Amino acid sequence: MPVPPWRITSVLRRSETGPLVTERDFDRRVLVPEIKRVVKEYDIKYDPETPVPSDDSLAKDIWDAGVDLFLSVGVFCTSTSRRMIFTDDELKEALWNYHDSIELGMGQDRKTWSPRSIEDPKRPGCLFSPVGVRCSEKNYVKLVMAYMQEPLADAVSTPILEKVDGGYTRTHS
Template structure:
């Protein structure tokens, strides 16, 4: 509720003004924190640079806030708020169910633990006739711990449009096909990062049930660049938190 209050009461600003201020502050922070990319060292092992990037990012987040497109206001958080929420985040999450359950954790520097493998074609537009067989091919791989498998842009020859009934139909169809793939493959408990066919809260709410997106699964909530959100994203976050499913961005 606090975030919703901030969206209604934050500083008013035109979107173009927010974009220009963001670009200006990014340039200033890059210079102030001496953030540079060395093409000869694509894998950075400089702890000082890592610390500088973190501090610059924290400054950027606290000074800019998040622009809410629906009301033209900036949701502002202090550095203390940001750090408190980051430090209060869970150290791990159990995803999936029963024999297919896995523990998802943030990997540290030089972490020797095996990474969790998400199979699939994340973010890709997949033809409806290929969706099931390609999903099966990933779920059957023993190394795959979870599935993140793209979206349907066309359903039964009809182009999906945001906020139309077809968005709900496409998202439900996506989840039905994924459930069928897990059943055929004998891995019905595998974690799904799904709901990618829904680009507004219409798609999200259509699959927020154990029949489609279980509480052991995660729904993909797309992020709006740069440092922006809208009521669709906030509605998705609120509803999924109440339902108990994981939100992923």
């Protein structure tokens, strides 16, 4: 499969160059009006008599409304107050590359992670991660090694490097 046209550096770039908007304006002038529009356009209604509907056409309408909403609204980056907008092709490529399970690690440390169902007896995966922590190259290996030594960890996620491809990263973006 070819390399997708979107990359993490593209998303990072959009977090710095996308349309500037305050969180309040994003919520009130972008998100809420678009939610109202798609709910009306796709005729989505809540029926308290059927809290869990089994109507396939409703499921399709909700999916289509969600895609429409995502493409019209984008994603708000709280760190930079920018809207990151994606195209239909980028969304389709991301969904095409989605997997319902992933394999992490190598050899005897390899683990397969997949969603668990209700009352699933399968042990949940345990990911250790310094989520959202920016780290210099100098401290990167020491920090990752500290997490890797934890015996309960099935996987370890790395901290965020301060710089990627010469540009600074931001937490929460």
